[in-house]
Amino acid sequence: MRHNRHYSDGERVDRRRAGGEPACGSRYGDRCSMTAERPSLSEAKFLTVAEVATLMRVSKMTVYRLVHSAELPAIRVGRSFRVPEEAVHDYLRDSFVEAG
Numbered sequence: 001m002r003h004n005r006h007y008s009d010g011e012r013v014d015r016r017r018a019g020g021e022p023a024c025g026s027r028y029g030d031r032c033s034m035t036a037e038r039p040s041l042s043e044a045k046f047l048t049v050a051e052v053a054t055l056m057r058v059s060k061m062t063v064y065r066l067v068h069s070a071e072l073p074a075i076r077v078g079r080s081f082r083v084p085e086e087a088v089h090d091y092l093r094d095s096f097v098e099a100g
Contacts, residue, residue: 044084048081052088056092
């Protein structure tokens with residue numbers, strides 16, 4: 001299994017965290033798959049990086065950074081990522097800060 005990726009600009013990204021764990025979004029447990037309290041994969045809706053960026057009102061690069069840092073779980077489909085819609089809503093809910 002390959003854990004490093006070379007991008008066209010020559011940048012090398014290590015897809016493993018310190019300790020050798022894969023950076024696959026273990027925010028929902030120790031495994032890379034969705035847990036029992038999440039919808040099944042047949043019911044889950046996946047968003048592209050561009051759709052996530054639009055929903056969050058950030059750049060696509062910000063979404064890529066969140067995925068690569070494992071703050072936002074994603075699956076790889078070919079050379080692109082798909083992010084579970086529920087994971088985006090959970091991330092936004094957990095990141096909410098009240099002013100005042």
